[in-house]
Amino acid sequence: MKGLMHLYTGDGKGKTTAAVGLTIRAIGNGLRVLFIQFIKEEFSGEIVILNNYPTLVDVYRCSTGFIYNEGKSLQREKIKRCLEELKLKIKKDTYDMIVFDELAIAISLGLIFRDETEELLSLINKDTEIIITGRNAPQWLIERADLVTEMKNIKHYFEKGVNARKGIEY
């Protein structure tokens, strides 16, 4: 069966958690998932659980952190190394689902280029379901995806001064 591409974008909460939920549903059906996380560098509780299923989930983090001008070239170097490793990984192994968490934001920040993304996607088996998350997805990615959900922020408690909380945001 042909794998389809999902894109979860927008400024609302729920993009990474939806990708985690899809991963959990997939492994609950015995599917194998490569869960790639860009940008984020902090501990996050979901990774603990995903790591409990090493035969079903392969977690790969490319933790550059968010971008500040002074660090951008270093972060770009790190991303380039990650992409080389990911190419080898994708060529070597077969997955039923590949999640690219925060890929859209990495593209919109100029950390990953369109041609690099397309090269990476072209290496993926045609049966593999592809899940991409991140705000500010570029138009070409929206056009390419088979499913796009915009997670639209209607209201958020961050706007009322609540900070990120362990167990909820990470």
Place this chain on the structure above:
Amino acid sequence: MKGLMHLYTGDGKGKTTAAVGLTIRAIGNGLRVLFIQFIKEEFSGEIVILNNYPTLVDVYRCSTGFIYNEGKSLQREKIKRCLEELKLKIKKDTYDMIVFDELAIAISLGLIFRDETEELLSLINKDTEIIITGRNAPQWLIERADLVTEMKNIKHYFEKGVNARKGIEY
């Protein structure tokens, strides 16, 4: 710390999976979660994984199925029994997070009334994070929530005739 209420609504894919992802993040931090699922009656892979953590996740399914005119009074009877059981459960035990998956759609279908919902919510410990999902959330629930994300369908492969697939939709 005061628990907050999240509402994930809208017609796009990603609501239940976001609730599952939040549950997984919470239990990865050692939090205890009551995961309540209304309506859905089919097998779904995520439940298999949630059931692997019986000391952290309590799964309660109130599987009425979707509503057709001929079955509505039976389904309403079933929901009433579920609500009584849930009241006892919530009074008896303490959870860090309670997920009400598909509650909003159950309300919009007339299967659960506003006063019943408010009674149930009033029994929950003030420190507990509350997660509600489901399309067609009523305005009073949107107003009451601290965080609302609208999962907006931009495009969906169902519109192209793709059927629900094991491992992806369930």
